[in-house]
Amino acid sequence: MSASTRSGPLPLGTQLARRKPVVFRHRHHPGEELGRTLTTFQLTMFGVGATVGTGIFFVLSESVPEAGPAVVLSFLIAGLAAGLSALCYAELASSIPVSGSTYSYAYHAMGELVAVIIAGCVLLEYGVAASAVAVGWSGYFNELLDSTLGFEIPQALSTSFIPGSDGEATGGVLNLPAVVLVFLCMLLLLRGATESARINTIMVLIKLGVLILFIVIGFTAFDADHFDGFFGAGLGGMTAAAGTIFFSFIGLDAVATAGEEVKDPQRALPRAIVGALVIVTTVYVLVALAGLAAKPASWFSEDAAQDAGLSQILNDVTGSTIWGTILAAGAVISIFSVTLVTLYGQTRILFAIGRDGLISRRFTQVNPRTLTPSFNTVIAAVVVALIAGLVPSDYLWDTVSIGTLVAFSVVAIGVIVLRRTHPDLERPFTIPGYPVTPVLAVLACVWILVELPGITWLIFGLWLVVVLAFYFAYGRRHAVLNHVVDLEDIAEPRGDEDD
Template structure:
């Protein structure tokens, strides 16, 4: 006679690694398709990362940290590098859709896995919305330079503003219409399938890197070391606060691992793509930030929309480089939104396949092999956030979701080294357990630097996620429905 498991048993039950792999193999004919190459996967990581921040974040964070924002990038990059190593090991062990959610399910239990999934959903959804908001600024700047057309502010800005501990109406807009349009354009491309999306993203990333290389070369000609003084006008508190916010710009590292079921030779290519993307991203971040700071006084960054394009126009005295940069940003930031939306749909796909969400999220179009209904639902929700929420809150919320996910992955590496030392690994973190522990400490430190309103909004989101888990997900889980092999705490 089967007895219903208690809430504690449901929270702690784990899904064996072998079950993840067996399910992935059994669905290869009618599920997701493995057709993403190493190069395309690396471009996924770069595409989801460069543009998420560097095109927009300097205007927000230079006023917070001054030129010492360079140190903030290094701190965030150091934490991201430690976590990238942990992601490389976990993704080579469990090369399936779902990223941190799947890793937590195999190591820490169903309850915490669901909480991590909620953070991932917040991370990806909010990140896509934040980038879409920044994209509308560059689109408006491009239209203004090339045609003289100025869109009404009511259609470019959200009606909500963040002040202190609350969100309230009072913004100077009604809706950010271009941001919402961008999200639905990405939705259309994603519904065509992962291979087409990966190919389009790779092209856009190459355009993006070329545009940023042009910026570096031109801004270098106007470099003035005096613009970097005072270097840290707000002290280490400013550096720390900026580092916590900047960390969201490394969300692309997690996006790589969401493609675990659609990449060729995943045990080899997933860790390689993560590490290669990190090196490319950090190099471009530091060079762009350094020469942007050297090209204009720090006080000019505050409130500067489409900042990199404006800097080039001021440096060269010509609109042509600014037009090129704005056009490149409009094209390439599309890739950020595309990959981040892709990542969110794959997390929801994995949760639905495990019974945590309704089956509509794991329903795959038989022709394109894309989760079409899932993609439309995600795009609708993200478009609404982009249209009505202020960007500053969106960026910090993305950092919170990213940091929680990264912390769990690092903890998972430690747990599986002791629990499953014999499991096949395509990559192993060096200096174990020091580097995973440093990764956890770095992430917790950056979490502590985020604003109070972010903690409040995250707490509300976590409560809603817990209610969903208790009332629906825990009772509809695949493990609940009879796969008791996954309930053995010792695996």
């Protein structure tokens, strides 16, 4: 089967609105393909690995001061929004099982301009998430060194430079542990998706075991007084905290980025997405309850909660450093998986964008032995390491949330659009309650978005300006679809075999 080619440029309006056709049952692109090696269980662990740990190990100290004891409901609000979006992801992932996740879905459903904007969102989402978690991991690593070996990495090499409002700078020069973590993840990803998935599964099981330990010990110190003034922060506080928390549900999107590397994707993707959501939400709520059972909400604003706070809770409850050391060790091992999977997601999105010609084709170079995008992985790791080494985590959390919320909203809208434009599309999984479910998903995301601080929107807006400038300078001229006169020329019915 051949496609018609175009000799002249498309009108701008036509180019911005054009959509990629939903093509090929077994091959979705005429270019490079990745190997399908992942199982449903490994894919579920990818989702859990990218999620559990990111929110719980670090974000309680950010969200409890905003919402007070009602942070438990903040986790449920974020979980509800993520759950509605997860169902939308499951439908699109089963219908279009390719790399690129939200970016690819937007290109198929809403056109090139929306896809470019979403590409900017998800690249920001994954790049900053990987960096933020690496920064947080550094704190646990230092505590583990202190509790086991009696020394810490000097501040100059374990924290980044922090400009002070009074002109006095604090912090160090470079967060070296965070940089080392990113490059260790890079080396593992270069070995291949299968090896990465196996190591991730081991680390996730360790992570869940450590958090169950925390839940059990935390509830032994239950104090009902810690829940007094439950709604003291009001609805605004709860939704503000939900916005901060929401970034931790990035794992659901990470499952979809692996769509091209999983066996039997039409079945595996929906099961993995929903399974990861159930595990994640349950663990988040139980850990938040256990933390508040052991400590009043005011404690989470103190310095002790900012650096490895869950370990400190265990130390205080038990009167021994042993349990806190075990949790810190589990965090050091398991939070590795969060950086691993978010960095993985970043590379697969870059792969999809490069295959469409919107960035350099070098990002699609696949190692013939490992079937992984090697150049892509190295570049992504270098950028993430620079951010992790030089930018404090306080500047990163909400920036991740805004990218995630916009991406989740677009996935829900994409379900509605494709139901109208491709009613006969093969959908192994269909969301219940259509069209109410995707509409509620969008409204839930918008509700949290409006509560994010103005500086987050400013950073997001500036980033999109950079993304669009690059598109008009490079991507528009190099897009693969420039060479196609009629997009339907490259489309096939989903039930046909490849030519």
